[in-house]
Amino acid sequence: MRIFGRRVPLPLVAWLALVWVTLWGEVSAGNVLGGVAAGLVVTWLLPLPVLDPGIRIHPAGLVRFLLWFGWDMVTSTARVVFWVAHPGRPPAQFVLVPLRTSSEAMTVIVMVALSTVPGSLVLEAYPRALMLHVLGRPGDVADAVRADVAALEARVVAAFGTRRDRKELE
Incomplete structure (x- = not known):
């Protein structure tokens, strides 16, 4: 009006x-x-400035993200429960994961998704990189974790990204 x-x-x-x-x-x-x-x-x-949070909702991408996120919650919870019930110390690693997006909004959504899933925690955020603590995955899983985060980042951008965010991932 x-x-x-x-x-x-x-x-x-x-x-x-x-x-x-x-x-x-x-x-x-x-x-x-x-x-x-x-x-x-x-x-x-006192008009407020128009702010663009840099988030767009794409229904098909959002459905894919939510389904995958739900599956990841179930499998990660099972993995952590196994290691909690298992005697001895669970395997834990620190992994530096590069990000392809420069969008702060996309980075925050990726960080929230990673920290919500049991067995992973974002310890530090750097420009275009995250330091993760990964629990319950035995062996050297750095490459697998990087691939998982890259796939998560692609799903987040497909669900919430702008055209510019999508171009960065191409």
């Missing part, structure tokens, strides 16, 4: 009106109208 040539975001106006009514502590026509008026004035006088 535009008022005197300036864009006024209606969801923000509604939110400010709700806060206004809540602060007054009583739902009445006057409070609601006063909240809407205050929200319109505030959003018109």
Whole structure:
């Protein structure tokens, strides 16, 4: 919606009106109208900059990501449970994993996905690289972990990436 040539975001106006009514502590026509008026004035006088978080939702990619993520949760949980119940120390390694994307949003989603799955934890984030702690995978698994993270990164970019993010992975 535009008022005197300036864009006024209606969801923000509604939110400010709700806060206004809540602060007054009583739902009445006057409070609601006063909240809407205050929200319109505030959003018109103090416009917020347009921010692009760098995330787009691609339904087919999102479904693939969620299915794979669910499967990874199940298999990783089983692997960690096995090593917890197994006598002795479980195998653990530190692996430096390069990333192909330069997008902060994509990097954060990859980090959250990795840290959510049992048996992996992001210890440090560098420009275009992550230091991971991997638990429960015996032997030298650095190359396998790097391949797994590259595949995860590709699924994250397919689910949430912009055109620029997708081009970086080509």
